Amino acid sequence: MRWMWIDTIVTFEPKARLVAVKNVSLAEEHLHDHFAAEGGLPAAPVMPNSLIIEGMAQTAGILVGSVHDFREKVVLAKITNATISSDVRPGQTVRYDARIDRMDAMGASTIGVVSRFDHISNRWTDIGSIELMFSHLDQNMGGMEFPEENFVFGENFRTILAAAGFGRFQQPT
Amino acid sequence: MAASGTVKSRDEIIADVQDVLEQALGADPGDITLDATLNGDLGAESIDYLDIVFRLEKKFSTPEKPFKIAQGEMVPENLMTDSTLVVDGKVTPKGIALLKQRMQHLDLTTFESNPQVDKLSDLFTVKSLVDFVERKLKS
Numbered sequence: 551m552r553w554m555w556i557d558t559i560v561t562f563e564p565k566a567r568l569v570a571v572k573n574v575s576l577a578e579e580h581l582h583d584h585f586a587a588e589g590g591l592p593a594a595p596v597m598p599n600s601l602i603i604e605g606m607a608q609t610a611g612i613l614v615g616s617v618h619d620f621r622e623k624v625v626l627a628k629i630t631n632a633t634i635s636s637d638v639r640p641g642q643t644v645r646y647d648a649r650i651d652r653m654d655a656m657g658a659s660t661i662g663v664v665s666r667f668d669h670i671s672n673r674w675t676d677i678g679s680i681e682l683m684f685s686h687l688d689q690n691m692g693g694m695e696f697p698e699e700n701f702v703f704g705e706n707f708r709t710i711l712a713a714a715g716f717g718r719f720q721q722p723t
Numbered sequence: 724m725a726a727s728g729t730v731k732s733r734d735e736i737i738a739d740v741q742d743v744l745e746q747a748l749g750a751d752p753g754d755i756t757l758d759a760t761l762n763g764d765l766g767a768e769s770i771d772y773l774d775i776v777f778r779l780e781k782k783f784s785t786p787e788k789p790f791k792i793a794q795g796e797m798v799p800e801n802l803m804t805d806s807t808l809v810v811d812g813k814v815t816p817k818g819i820a821l822l823k824q825r826m827q828h829l830d831l832t833t834f835e836s837n838p839q840v841d842k843l844s845d846l847f848t849v850k851s852l853v854d855f856v857e858r859k860l861k862s
Contacts, residue, residue, distance in 0.1 A: 627770035630747075652777040655794055657770070659777050683774050 552706045555605035556646065559612070559714035568613035569647045571667075572605055576640040596637040602644060602664060603632050606680040610648035610660035612707060614684045617653065620703045623687035627657065634664060634678035643667040645674070657685040731783075733857060740853050743778040747771055755849055762844040772798050775852070783856060790859065797855055798847070799826060802840065814838040828855035 561569035574581075574597050581595040607626045615624045638644045648662040664678040687702075731739070741755045750765045761767040767775070776792045783790035794800060799822065802808050808818035819835060829846045 628774060630774065652780065654773075654776075656773050659774065683770055685770055685773070 552704060554608065554706050554710065555601055556608050556710065559609075559710060559716065560645075561647075562613075562616075562714070562716060565617050565650065567647070567649045568609055568616070569645060570605070570609040570612075571643055571645045573643050574638050574640050578640075581640060595640055597639075597644065599632075599634045602634055602638065602678070603629060603680055605644065606646045606648060606662045606664065607682055608707075609646035610650075610662055610682055611684060611702075612711070613648050613650060614653065614658045614660065615703055615707075617650070617658075620700060622689075623700055623702045624658075624684050625687050625702060626682060627685040628683035630659070630681040630683055632678070632680045634680075636666065636675070636677040638666050638677070641669060643669075651681075655686065656689050657683060659683050731860065733853070736856050736860070737849075737853050739782050740779070740849060740856060743775060743782055744849065744852075747774040747778050757848065757850040757853065759849050760845050761847045761849070761852075765849075767847075779852070779856060783860065792859075795825075797828075797852075799843075802843070809840050812840055814840055814843070828852070828858060 555572060556570035557572045559568060559570045561567065576582075576595065580601075581597070582593070584596065584598050585594045587593040611624050611626065615622065643666070645665040645667065646662055647665065648660050651659045651661050653659075660682050662680045662682070663676055664680060665674050666677045667674050737757070741752065744750055744755050744761075744765060745752055748761075748765050748767055748771055754765060759765055761771075761775075776797060779797075780790050780792055802814070802818065805818075808815055808821065814822070814834075819831065819838060822829065822831060828851050830851070831846065834842065834846055
């Protein structure tokens with residue numbers, strides 16, 4: 551099973567923009583190690599920035615994949631730029647607002663804004679930006695062949711899309 | 724940025740290409756000299772070429788004239804997999820002729836004497852991109 555780092559899709563503008571959210575929870579085991587109490591310092595559970603980047607990659611990856619109805623195998627090829635200026639803590643919600651910057655047969659570049667909702671102050675705050683490059687795998691491997699089956703967009707992604715009301719996207723068989 | 728309708732000078736093109744490479748490769752501006760190779764000196768990997776293409780298109784497009792780089796226009800595609808173009812790791816005369824015809828921004832003078840395909844990436848210098856852009860803007 552693929553490790554999903556978005557909970558649901560909240561906005562979808564075909565070929566242009568996709569917005570997804572994730573609720574951060576203390577039930578996520580890794581938060582107890584990131585960071586555990588140590589050397590007299592109290593525990594400080596925060597969502598790792600690497601996983602925030604993964605969340606944006608999943609959001610933007612679905613957007614890029616949707617352009618060709620998920621026929622292309624879209625893989626993250628490059629983190630062009632990532633700036634995250636504040637932590638996301640358990641009980642907060644992180645939002646990934648991804649847009650396609652440029653796209654052609656070989657791949658796509660995306661730009662994205664990361665925001666955080668704090669339920670206590672009831673406020674959204676922009677906390678970062680992430681630019682990514684995606685490659686269309688079958689177009690870029692110099693003749694290497696991959697399975698027909700699109701292993702990038704598996705069952706998990708289809709579940710999320712269906713739950714968000716975008717069930718018309720089905721993996722081509 | 725040049726005002727729309729004006730032609731960019733070579734110096735302006737050089738500065739814009741250097742800016743693109745700084746952004747795409749995270750390279751130090753001082754390292755982006757005209758004779759620097761994209762792979763060897765500036766650390767470009769294959770996906771970086773797509774990033775560079777996207778950024779050049781954005782940088783040199785104007786409302787009047789879009790700057791669109793076709794697949795295989797700046798970097799040769801599928802050379803390795805064509806058995807008439809590469810034999811035993813060397814580019815064949817037919818391959819050289821094709822490169823000369825399609826990749827006029829590359830200087831093949833030295834490469835021709837020992838056309839090892841794994842040395843092809845050395846031809847992609849900062850100057851080759853500047854020549855590519857300059858030639859394309861004039862066309």
